[in-house]
Amino acid sequence: MADRLSAREVVALLADPGTFSELSYPSRESAPDGPLGWPGYGAAHARAAERTGERESVICGTACVGGTRAVLVVFEFGFLGGSLGERTGDRLEAAYAHARVHRLPVVPLVATGGSRMQEGMLALTQLQRVACESALTRRAGLAQVAVVRDPTTGGGWATLGAGADIVLALPGAQVGFAGSRVRPADADPAAYTAEAQVAAGAADALVRPEELRETLGRWLRLLTRPSTAPVPPPPALGRADLPATGRDAVRRARAPGRPRAAAYLDAFLTSRVSISGDRCGGTDPDGMLCGFGEHEGRTVAYAAQTGAATRPAGYRTAARLIRLADRLGIPVLTLVDTPGAANDAEAERQGAGAAIADLFTAVAEARTPLTTLVIGEGGSGGALALAAPGNTWATPDSYFSVIAPELAAAILKRPAEEVEGTADRLRVRPRDLVELGVVRGVAGAAVRTEEQPVD
Structure with a gap:
């Protein structure tokens, strides 16, 4: 050609x-x-x-x-x-x-x-x-x-x-x-x-x-393979034991050797193809992976954060992916792993707020089932925008927080030595998230809501 x-x-x-x-x-x-x-x-x-x-x-x-x-x-x-x-x-x-x-x-x-x-x-x-x-x-x-x-x-x-x-x-x-x-x-x-x-x-x-x-x-x-059944949460690939403290949860989620999105996608999907770009002039290959793959004979759409700060183009690409999957009747798997949305001046010029808002809307409007696994850092609204309401799970190597403990301490005018205590008070551990009802359970650990109450 x-x-x-x-x-x-x-x-x-x-x-x-x-x-x-x-x-x-x-x-x-x-x-x-x-x-x-x-x-x-x-x-x-x-x-x-x-x-x-x-x-x-x-x-x-x-x-x-x-x-x-x-x-x-x-x-x-x-x-x-x-x-x-x-x-x-x-x-x-x-x-x-x-x-x-x-x-x-x-x-x-x-x-x-x-x-x-x-x-x-x-x-x-x-x-x-x-x-x-x-x-x-x-x-x-x-x-x-x-x-x-x-x-x-x-x-x-x-x-x-x-x-x-x-x-x-x-x-x-x-x-x-x-x-x-x-x-x-x-x-x-x-x-x-x-x-x-x-x-x-x-x-x-x-x-x-x-x-x-x-x-x-x-x-x-x-x-061309629609399905009405939700995607099961992938098994955890990292450590199986749960973190003892909030600060421990944050350290483990930030550990350089922890399994990242590509490892989860390769382990869960037998094959996959990628989409790229937000159709508005931007891409975010370092912050968001999106595409379609196969799991046990079914097509699964995926949008996965990679551990970096997610840029506006990444959010718009994820929204594009979710809307396409919804229209074709394909279930979606999202992997949450970001310290938060990119907050530099260029991200603001590229419409960070509007891009995150659009992803929240795409998730809220989706009729196809969505499943989310938090595999690392869950930093604020930049992470929550990708999470499925009512069907989010966590791994033992993850945390989810309204904001990073260091930033929370700074906002509350706490000294540096109080960051660890702030992490505990924010209740960011996987076990805390289950007890709070933020996630349904912890993949690879005996912690569930309803099916198995936490003591």
């Missing part, structure tokens, strides 16, 4: 052999030179058809990809630059409608320069049709996984590409709203690449062409 494969070559690369079935398309009568009577448009259309063997800039059909059936929407860039016109819109509308009737995910494989100039505003309004079909498909609880090829620009990027639930990008592809002929002359071309879109959080991952069928098949399999 890096060499601009034709639409048929793309289908052959991705579809399981013998499974592609092209859809029937609506027929639309048009004037010889299109709706605007653009001189030479009819001849250009005919030449494009002769050169590519296609009658329009997109072909649509159903196929299995890695064993999962989906609707493929494949652009033919050789046909008038993969541009969108009225007939393109007809095909796209039919493809999305077919997906909803047959409950299939949609995979746009985009390679387009944007709207077709020779059809003027009638071409541009096809973006509204696409957006409407995408919204209806989203409302139906069906996944949309886009693959952006070279090039993906203009309205094709701003609807079929960037508007998908998951965006995979081919390395080296030109991807951006502004195409090469319309952007400022002094613009940095590196900003209009697949790599730049991944770095900015607008796309989830780069995938090489030879890995695309396997990767796309894994995504489709994971996103």
